[in-house]
Amino acid sequence: MHVMKSMFQRKPPILSLRPEFHSQCSLTNPQVVCNSSSTREEFMMKILDRRWTLKNPDTKVHQINVSRLQTQPTSKLLGNVSFSNNSHPSLGENLTEWHNDQSSFYIVRDDLLHPLVNGNKARKLDALLPLIEDHLGTDVVTCGGCQSAHTAAVAVSCAERGLKAHLLLRGEQPQILTGYNLISMLYGNVTYVPRSVYAKREEMLTSHADSIPGTIIRLDDLLKSSFTNHKSTKSNLDQPSNSKKIVIINEGAGDAIALPGLIRLVKYLSQDHILGKSQPIKIVVDSGTGTTAVGLGIGALCLGLPWEITSVMLADTIEGYRKHEEHLISELCGSSGFPIIMHSGLVHWVEREHPRKFGNVLKGEIEACQQIAKETGVLVDPIYTLAAWELASQLSQQEKKGGAKVVMLHTGGTLGMFGLAQRYKSYF
Structure with missing residues (x-):
């Protein structure tokens, strides 16, 4: 299962803030090439x-x-x-x-x-969740920190749609659950992962998805299908199946x-x-x-x-x-x-x-x-x-x-x- 390597590396930044602006999204920007x-x-x-x-x-x-x-x-x-x-x-x-x-x-x-x-978590999931439904997905695997807004958003959104969310949280379970950690526990299936294991996110996510009996659906396949069958609905694709279909979402939903x-x-x-x-x-x-x-x-x-x-x-x-x-x-x-x-x-x-x-x-x-x-x-x-x-x-x-x-x-x-x-x- 190919999963894009997360860019969320938590390296300390090295530059100083420059509040002045330089246009980076102009149609005439030499770094950007557009068609007609x-x-x-x-x-x-x-x-x-x-x-x-x-x-x-x-x-x-x-x-x-x-x-x-x-x-x-x-x-x-x-x-x-x-x-x-x-x-x-x-x-x-x-x-x-x-x-x-x-x-x-x-x-x-x-x-x-x-x-x-809410916030960008809602926007990132805006197109993804209907595609998971269209492809009869049953389970979602993702990861984040103990207080990850992303994992909580995935858990709540999946629960609202009858999907099962498997959440891999970095570190140890706190003595008292609060905030997003509490939401993740209430709405999803939480597993706390040692930091040494979590450091290899792609391997960790794939391994957990493999432990769930069923078929893994690739995110890039979902993306490609959204441009060919983007009007499809569950009724279009509904085929009898007893096996689970698992989708892996990277940390922070940092995918295209x-x-x-x-x-x-x-x-x-x-x-x-x-x-x-x-x-x-x-x-x-x-x-x-x-x-x-x-x-x-x-x-x-x-x-x-x-x-x-x-x-x-x-x-x-x-x-x-x-x-x-x-x-x-x-x-x-x-x-x-x-x-x-x-x-x-x-x-x-x-x-x-x-x-x-x-x-x-x-x-x-x-x-x-x-x-x-x-x-x-x-x-x-x-x-x-x-x-x-x-x-x-x-x-x-x-x-x-x-x-x-x-x-x-x-x-x-x-x-x-x-x-x-x-x-x-x-x-x-």
């Missing part, structure tokens, strides 16, 4: 004409106002600023208007999609089959009454595997949008992220038969402002999350979404009148705060 607009439109039709997990791609968009305080310089993580939330901002044509001199950025509230399956859900989100946001197609946009997103950022970049490219995708690297080196980007593009185009994107360069990868080993929390970050929650009602976490919030806040203060608008994609994951409270008691 008609070919891109045909590709988008193939991507979007399918069954989805989410009944519709709708999401809320809020506006975060950033105010600089007239006080002495502070050592606070977010600096001398305060925030406020406009939950009903003017969008569409009014997006281009400059209402006042106050800095602001927009935030796509994908954290509100589902109580337990996760990309259509992000492309669908871009299509939704580019509607005239939301962000539109003509306003320059700077999309900011935090990245574990980097799959979300690549999906956004492909969507913006194929729709011809003047959007720039910047991704804050959290779990790998820039070389690792670029390699993963190239792999995803190659896999998607190879499976679809549309050689639209020939090279990488869709995403501008940047380091987080406060580098650290992945999973660690630094002093002041919990207080920063608390400040944001109290002032805006938006909950971010210090591992992932706080990094995107910091960069979006910085870029919004550099925004010029009539220039690009800054938009942060909230990737969810906030239940992870429960696990952090267990590990970092002195910070809470």
Whole structure:
């Protein structure tokens, strides 16, 4: 069973954050090669004409106002600023208007999609789960950390569809189950795996899938079939069978089959009454595997949008992220038969402002999350979404009148705060 090697290596990043922007998703970018607009439109039709997990791609968009305080310089993580939330901002044509001199950025509230399956986890599973159903899949095998939002999302989504989720969690079972760890246990079948075994993810996942009597369905086969039989339903493929059919999903769902859900989100946001197609946009997103950022970049490219995708690297080196980007593009185009994107360069990868080993929390970050929650009602976490919030806040203060608008994609994951409270008691 071939499984793409995970890019989620947790190597400490090496670059410094550069808040300035360089266009990486322009149709004239020499790193990106596109075919004609008609070919891109045909590709988008193939991507979007399918069954989805989410009944519709709708999401809320809020506006975060950033105010600089007239006080002495502070050592606070977010600096001398305060925030406020406009939950009903003017969008569409009014997006281009400059209402006042106050800095602001927009935030796509994908954290509100589902109580337990939200953010980029919901988007990554958007196209995948119907394909598993179409191919009569019965079991799903995946893995993640003890407080993995991904494994919890897979467990809940599978349970809602009558599928059995097998979750391989790294390390030992905590004394008290909380957050995503608790959700994974309630909805899925959890096995705790020693770190030495977990380090070889591909071998671990394949071995566990082999231990389940049945047939393994390859993810790349599902992806290819989605471009040939993308309208198929369970009734089309229903054949009597007593054997189980097992699908392996890599850590973080960092495979090309996760990309259509992000492309669908871009299509939704580019509607005239939301962000539109003509306003320059700077999309900011935090990245574990980097799959979300690549999906956004492909969507913006194929729709011809003047959007720039910047991704804050959290779990790998820039070389690792670029390699993963190239792999995803190659896999998607190879499976679809549309050689639209020939090279990488869709995403501008940047380091987080406060580098650290992945999973660690630094002093002041919990207080920063608390400040944001109290002032805006938006909950971010210090591992992932706080990094995107910091960069979006910085870029919004550099925004010029009539220039690009800054938009942060909230990737969810906030239940992870429960696990952090267990590990970092002195910070809470």
